[in-house]
Amino acid sequence: MLKVLRMEETTEDPGPNTDQARHEALITAVADNRDKSAFESLFVRFGPRIKGMMLGSGAGEDLAEDLMQEVMLTVWRKAALYAPERGSVSTWIFTIARNARIDRLRRQPVQPFVDVETVSIASDAPSAESEMIAGQHGEIVRAALQKLPQEQRDVIDLAFNQFMPQSEIAKKLNLPIGTVKSRTRLAYKKLKENLEDLR
Amino acid sequence: MSIHHHLDAASLMRYAAGDLDPAFAVVVASHIAMCDECRQAVRLAEAVGGACLSDMPEAALSDGSFTRLSRMIDAAPDTATKRRPVEATPANDPDGDVPLPLSSLIGGSLDDVPWRLVVPGVYRHKIELADTSSSLFMLKIGSGRKMPEHGHGGTEMTLILRGSYSDSMGRFGPGDVADLDEHVEHQPVVDSDDPCICLVATEEPTRFKGIVSRLMQPLVGI
Numbered sequence A: 001m002l003k004v005l006r007m008e009e010t011t012e013d014p015g016p017n018t019d020q021a022r023h024e025a026l027i028t029a030v031a032d033n034r035d036k037s038a039f040e041s042l043f044v045r046f047g048p049r050i051k052g053m054m055l056g057s058g059a060g061e062d063l064a065e066d067l068m069q070e071v072m073l074t075v076w077r078k079a080a081l082y083a084p085e086r087g088s089v090s091t092w093i094f095t096i097a098r099n100a101r102i103d104r105l106r107r108q109p110v111q112p113f114v115d116v117e118t119v120s121i122a123s124d125a126p127s128a129e130s131e132m133i134a135g136q137h138g139e140i141v142r143a144a145l146q147k148l149p150q151e152q153r154d155v156i157d158l159a160f161n162q163f164m165p166q167s168e169i170a171k172k173l174n175l176p177i178g179t180v181k182s183r184t185r186l187a188y189k190k191l192k193e194n195l196e197d198l199r
Numbered sequence B: 001m002s003i004h005h006h007l008d009a010a011s012l013m014r015y016a017a018g019d020l021d022p023a024f025a026v027v028v029a030s031h032i033a034m035c036d037e038c039r040q041a042v043r044l045a046e047a048v049g050g051a052c053l054s055d056m057p058e059a060a061l062s063d064g065s066f067t068r069l070s071r072m073i074d075a076a077p078d079t080a081t082k083r084r085p086v087e088a089t090p091a092n093d094p095d096g097d098v099p100l101p102l103s104s105l106i107g108g109s110l111d112d113v114p115w116r117l118v119v120p121g122v123y124r125h126k127i128e129l130a131d132t133s134s135s136l137f138m139l140k141i142g143s144g145r146k147m148p149e150h151g152h153g154g155t156e157m158t159l160i161l162r163g164s165y166s167d168s169m170g171r172f173g174p175g176d177v178a179d180l181d182e183h184v185e186h187q188p189v190v191d192s193d194d195p196c197i198c199l200v201a202t203e204e205p206t207r208f209k210g211i212v213s214r215l216m217q218p219l220v221g222i
């Protein structure tokens, strides 16, 4: 089964929901069977993109590579903690990358984020419905992001693709910080409405 | 717990993107630990990060990148995290009023906080954090008293842990968060019989402060 899954990896732009289904199968294989080739598929998919984010956020070549390796090592070690009802695999890996970066580049404790994760594990009961919603989340959020007005999209891209602080976004776009805030707020609101419409 | 005042969407997005200063991150994380609604909301904000990661252009990896990682995995003992059973944590302990992200910093009980009297009826406990330009502290304010003025000119965020206060924006009880922009003027008054205990993050009041408030500052100690 995994062989088939990996062959699909090369096809261009699969239909909605299949990315998440494939990634989830790979994570499960890593968690349950310590499957190295499933892990390699995840590495091929996410490694270059994680590194791209780190480079975009100002890390040099060596540090970006190193952080990417650290993130993927965490994916290998913590695969069993991935919970589909809390979001897509790409979202889970994004949060690992975010935390690794806070830990290393900003030299800040990531404990609050880890604690929230612990609370989530303890208090969220998985249900078939929430799992289905989270599975669709990835594609729907991607589609919804495309539909945002460009000025909101720009703010989101800088904040998430490049981990750019709000104050620097304001400087780069030559906007008051209040405008950056309100665009962020509007973008969130619009995404939420889109998700509710599509559900 | 019925929560009426939630986090601003901009704060949720900044938390999700890892852009909050540590002091604010602790307040946001503490509210999220107490609030089902905002826990769902932050997941959507994090899904934005997931979608951005999916659409990221690929950067070139260094030669033999996977082989190196693979060797690292083989060389170390397998420290895989096992699926954990659901355990009671301070945050879902129904009697506890210290959310987990805060209990990591002050311990599990509000009764053991080393309060310092600043003015009659107002106690304060500063929480030291590394690498922050903001301050994080707890306040305990007696019934009927006004909250001290603090941090005007900068953003502030207040999470109520025990008791309640009211101001022009309404009543704030346990779990409620006042996530305020810099322009908001407010004068909260404690309206619970017992003292109101809250967790506050403020941008360090520096250049924004006028001379009068600078003179007042030592008095309140904030």
Ligand SMILES: [Zn+2]
Pocket (backbone or CB within 6 Å): B003, B005, B006, B007, B031, B035, B036, B037, B038, B039
């Ligand atoms: Zn909330």
